[in-house]
Amino acid sequence: MTFPCRLPMLTMLLCVASVMPSSTVAAPFSANQVRIVVGFSAGGAVDVVARIIAARLSDKLGTSVIVDDKPGFSGNLGAQLVAKAAPDGATLLMAPVTSYAVTEAMMGSQATGFSLESDLVAIGAVGEVPLILAVHPSVPVNTLAEYIALAKSKPMAMNFASSGNGSTEHVVAEMFQQRAGVVMLHVPYKGGAPAINDLMGGQVQSMFATIPNVIQNVKAGRVKAIAITTAQRHPALPQVPTVAESGLPGFEVSSVYVLMAPAATPAPVLQRLNDGLVAALKEPETAQKIAALGITPTITSVAEARARTLSVVARWKEVVRASNMKPE
Secondary structure, eight states: OOHHHHHHHHHHHHHHHHHSSSSSHHHHSSEEEEEEESSOOOSHHHHHHHHHHHHHHHHHTTSSEEEEOOOGGGGGGHHHHHSSSOSSEEEEEEEEEHHHHHHHHHHOOHHHOOOOTTTEEEEEEEEEEEEEEEEEETSEEEEEEEHHHHHHHHOOOTTESSSSSHHHHHHHHHHHHHTTOOOHHHHHHHHHHHHHHHHHOOOOOOOOHHHHHHHHHHHHHEEEEEEEEESSSTSSSSTTTTTTTTTTTTTOOOOEEEEEEEEEEHHHHHHHHHHHHHHHHHHHHHHHHHHHTTTOOOOOOHHHHHHHHHHHHHHHHHHHHTOOOOOO
């Protein structure tokens, strides 16, 4: 006689359970904080973008989101840390995937300590980042043709900085040397910020710098912008010609920033993080802050971000193979 009474109770419990949030989704954001790891020094482009995103994700996820800089080994130390972290959504990576893809293509995943394809998974793209060939004001050139002529006149006397061996800045400069027929000295740093500081100080002569690292210094006249690596001139620096229009047609390169997580992170957690990221990027103030750095904000789904990442990996594998680039 008691069995019929249990049916309403069971139905009620099932209904309550159906509206309760999944513990898998809720758990990462009920913790005290989410950490976005940056594999480069504080003050560089990746760090600045990560801090803009972290500030808004804190609100979107309802928990503290901090940025943790772990510079070294061309950003790979930070990526290794995230690849080995618990896949619970609490440890993320702000990844310049172009730089990571190039390093992995040159060295192999055993040397870098992680694979973009198997050890990390994309949450969502953040932005597309052009590079600018910048020189110290003391270098007597104002155009790409003059820069090439000077480099050809003094092989290995002209030097260029980068944020590390195998970084996007390094590889773009190597590609440029091959296309322009010049030989220059590479001076690697542990991030874009210290490299730019030495460029402004005249310790190095030039650099293919990501636009967030150099745009304010160009506007202030602390460095000279010679050319930009995008197909079209950039609206933030419309006076700077493209590399292609300056004499090297087809030379187009940009860096792509993607927020990533450990590979085994559950799909519901990735989706919750993507929802927060997309909501942040859709805010006019957030988009304006990123655009002010010279970065084009990019909104993607989890699937689109993964496809974009794999496309970048495939492209740079082919570039490195075709050019026979080797790590220094």
